[in-house]
Amino acid sequence: MTPEQDTAASVLRAALAELEHEETTPGTFVVVLPGEKKLKTTVSLVVGAHSLSVNAFVCRRPDENHEAVNRWLLERNTKLYAVGFALDHLGDVYLSGRLPLHAVTEDEVDRLLGAVLEAADSSFNVILELGFASAIRKEWAWRTSRGEPTWNLEAFRSLAPADAPPPPPPAPSR
Numbered sequence: 001m002t003p004e005q006d007t008a009a010s011v012l013r014a015a016l017a018e019l020e021h022e023e024t025t026p027g028t029f030v031v032v033l034p035g036e037k038k039l040k041t042t043v044s045l046v047v048g049a050h051s052l053s054v055n056a057f058v059c060r061r062p063d064e065n066h067e068a069v070n071r072w073l074l075e076r077n078t079k080l081y082a083v084g085f086a087l088d089h090l091g092d093v094y095l096s097g098r099l100p101l102h103a104v105t106e107d108e109v110d111r112l113l114g115a116v117l118e119a120a121d122s123s124f125n126v127i128l129e130l131g132f133a134s135a136i137r138k139e140w141a142w143r144t145s146r147g148e149p150t151w152n153l154e155a156f157r158s159l160a161p162a163d164a165p166p167p168p169p170p171a172p173s174r
Contacts, residue, residue, distance in 0.1 A: 001027060001047070008047045008104040015109035033117045037155065038124035043116055045109075051098040054083060056116050059124065061091030062131020069093075069131045076123060081115040085123075093127060095119055125155045133159055140164060 001009065009027045021031040027047035032040055043056040062069045073085035073093065083097035095116050099108065128136065136153065140160045143150050153160070154167055 002049075004101045005047050005049070008052055008101045011104050011106055012045060012047070012052075012109060015106040019113075031113065033113060033120075035117060035121035035124075038121050041117060041120040043113065047101070047104075051100050052104050054095070054097045054099075054112060054116065056083075056095040056120055058085070058093040058095060058120050059127055059131075061087075061093075062127070064132070064134055065130050066091070069127060072126065072130060073123075076119070080119050082112050083115055083119060085119075129156060129159065137161070 005027060012029055013023070016029060016031055019031055019033070021029055023029050029045040031043045031045065033043060035041055038058070041056050041058070043054060046053045046055075070087070077084040080095075082099065083095045086094050086096040088094060097112070099112065136156045136159045140150065140153055140156070142148070143153070144161055144164050150160070150164065151168065157164075157167060
C-alpha cells in the first residue's frame with residue numbers, strides 16, 4: 001500500500017471503530033448498518049490506488065415493472081450525496097460511489113455511510129412496492145387466507161386484499 005492508501009485505511013479503522021465491521025483484507029472493509037425499513041445494509045469500502053470505493057447491496061433484481069423501478073432509481077440519483085443507484089449484471093440494485101483518497105476523513109466517512117444508510121433505508125419499500133407488487137399481493141392473500149400475522153406487511157397495506165384484517169392499533173405512548 002502507498003502512504004496515501006495507508007492513511008485512508010487508518011482513517012477508516014478509526015471511523016468504523018464503533019460500528020459492526022470487519023477488515024477482510026488490508027484496506028477492504030465490510031460494514032453492517034442497521035436500518036428501519038431495510039433492517040440491515042451491508043457496505044463494502046475498498047481503498048484503491050486513487051480512491052475509496054463504496055458499494056452497498058439494496059435489493060435483488062425486481063420481478064416486474066423494471067422500467068418504472070429503473071426510472072425511479074435514476075430520478076432518485078439526482079438527490080443523493082456521493083453515491084448513486086446502480087445495477088449489476090444480474091439486475092440487482094446497489095448503491096455505488098467513489099471518493100478520492102485525499103478526501104477520506106472521519107467526518108467524510110460518517111457523511112458517506114449516512115448517505116448510504118438514508119438512501120437504502122428510505123428507498124427500500126418504494127423499490128419493493130414497484131418491483132415486487134405481485135409477490136406482495138400473493139403474500140398478503142396467503143397470510144390472510146390462513147389467519148397468519150401480517151404485521152410485517154403493513155408498509156404495503158395498499159397492496160392488501162379487500163378482506164385483509166384491519167391494521168393493528170398504534171402502540172400506546174409512554
